[in-house]
Amino acid sequence: MTEHPAFYERISEDRFSPTEHTRGPWDAGSQHAGPPAALLGRAVEERPGARPGMxxxxxxxxxxxPVPIRPLEVTTAVLRSGRGVEIVEAALTPxxxxxxxxxxxxxxRTLTEPGPAVSEGPRVAAPGETPETPFLDVPWDVGYHTSMDSRFTEGTFRERGPGTCWMRMRMPLVAGEAIRPLDRVLVAADSGNGISNVLDFERHVFVNADLxxxxxxxxxxxxxCVEARTSxxxxxxxxxxxxxxDEKGPIGRSAQSLFVAPR
Structure with missing residues (x-):
């Protein structure tokens, strides 16, 4: 293991070893989907021959x-490459x-000269001096829940209903490599169902099958910041x-389809 904590260690150009910091709250042998989502997003952006200006x-x-905590291979393929858009597929395989x-x-494709900007909506309250919010009770000491700094301005992990939570990575996605803006979004976006949980965690499973x-x-x-609502x-x-x-304002949206069942 690396001396400095990270979610993954790079084994080769397209192979990665997950660390205990990827562990999710549902199963000790499985990852939270946030880190692998970020790993696939990075692969899309960094693949050989990636077009600049996109x-x-x-x-x-x-x-x-479930994504297991064992070495993983990342593969990518371009499905469509047009003048203004491209579609890229990536897969994660143990x-x-x-x-x-x-x-x-x-x-x-991004514009070479700045175009018009239209605001999507109001900003949410900044993290400021908001204290760190305790995570749900998880039966292991190290995992995603200890690897992210989480601060709620509405709700908490332990309250049911809508929630607004600022999140920050405590460590790089890949050991020895800089954190990229896309890493920050994709590591956090998969937490929407936990931030806005509407069911008792001890009595129900509410896991997402997509994002x-x-x-x-x-x-x-x-x-x-993930400002989430669950139905x-x-x-x-x-x-x-x-x-x-982010602290400047809205950047986008996320959605998760949930499988809900009694434990």
Whole structure:
């Protein structure tokens, strides 16, 4: 293990070893989906031959099965390359296994000269001096819950209902490599269902099988805010919908389809 904490250690150009900091709250052997989402997003942006002057505008993840805490291979393929947009697919596969997570990203060509800017809506209260918010009770000492700085300005992890939470990575995504703006968004965006949980964590499972993130701009600064709301149907299907912010204002939206069931 590296001397300095990180979510992953790079084994080779396209292979990564997850650390205990990726561990999610549901199972000791599985990752929270935030770190692998960021790893796939980085692969889309860093793949060999990536076109300059393009920026990720939307990415949709299909979480086929829990992502295990064992070495993973990342692969990418360009599905469409047009003048103004391109579609790139990425997959995450454990050694000796089948893909556990897919990402399909839309990248859009940016303007060479600044165009018009239109505000999406009001800013949320900045993290400021807000104290760190305790996470849900998790039966292991180290994991995603200890690797993110979380500060609520509305709700808490332990309250039911809507929540607004500022999140900041305590460590790099990949050991020895700089944190990128996209890392910050994608590591945090998958937390919407936990931030706005509407069910008793000890009596219900409410895990997401997908995640879609739309960005009209990349974040500035270290903090990303997830302003989330969750709705659940009696049939056991839910939706966690969130507005995403940085300290300058709105940056986009995220949505998660939820599988809801009694424990």
């Amino acid at each position: 920026r990720l505008a939307r990415v949709t993840y299909e979480i086929v099965r 050694e000796g296994g089948t893909p556990v997570m897919y990402a399909r990203a839309l990248r859009v 879609t993130v739309h960005l009209h701009r990349h974040p500035a600064g270290e903090w990303v 659940v149907d009696p049939a056991g299907i839910g939706l966690a919908d969130a507005r995403l912010h």
